[in-house]
Amino acid sequence: MPELPEVETIRRDLADRIVGARIEEVEVLDRRVIRGQTPDQFAAGLRGARIQAVERRGKALILVLEDRGFLVVQLMMTGQMIFRADSAPEKASKIIFTLSNQGRIYYNDQRLFGRLQAVRVLAEVGYFRDIGPEPLSLEFTPQALQERLAGRRTPIKPLLLDHRVVAGIGNIYASEILYASRIDPRRAALTLVPRDVRALHAAVVAVLSEAVALRGTSMRDYRDAQGEKGLFKTRIKVYAREGETCPRCRTGIERIIQNQRSTFFCPRCQR
């Protein structure tokens, strides 16, 4: 589900509420969301751990545990991390963490694609191997982007979804970023000239920054750590707007399939 802006929103919300608390109990209601360990091992490894910080890398949420390693949460399509003071499990609740501050975190996941791993070092998590730059950090420059696109014959849209190129962009923001930079999603990456790459870089930063400021996009399932929707949906220009008109030129927005995933774009002003 969530892309960088959504995970970052959850990270900030959780950091305000759980840093300094201890995990007192862990109830695993569906073992399929746990990776690399049995539910008993997973729970035993986390019980008693103090939460030192809540971080994020790409779309992964990282709970830093004092002297106990890390809890890495990948929400995938429909995962949620909801913090509540009262008891409120839902049908989709798969793990319940009870904390020392009277609160609970409900890991909810409709489709069960999400995964949680308790690890000693982050390198144990496959997703972090070869992960690209954080798009809202100083390391993400037009040059860094150019280097990662050089020589690639793949269309630019699926490359934006590749977290080894740049971390944290998903299917909604990939379409929005290409619209903002006026680049046709079907163009092979190696056809982008330096001016295109600069425009693309600027759009990545601008779109993701605004989406973070508006607490992400709720198309269907996304909720922040309080269970509230994000506000960026009103700013969406093309995603899921097939047949509506382009805000810039009034041409009809089209939907195509690339690597089995929908892409939305304006065929007139994206070139």
Added chain:
DNA sequence: AGGTCGACCTGGCAGC
């Protein structure tokens, strides 16, 4: 190595 595709899951919704 780079590129593409199926698999993993559940549920909502449109159309008949």
Added chain:
DNA sequence: TGCTGCCAGGTCGACC
């Protein structure tokens, strides 16, 4: 009221 098919914020491993 069904039923069917399509669609969904992601990642990974298996192929060519």
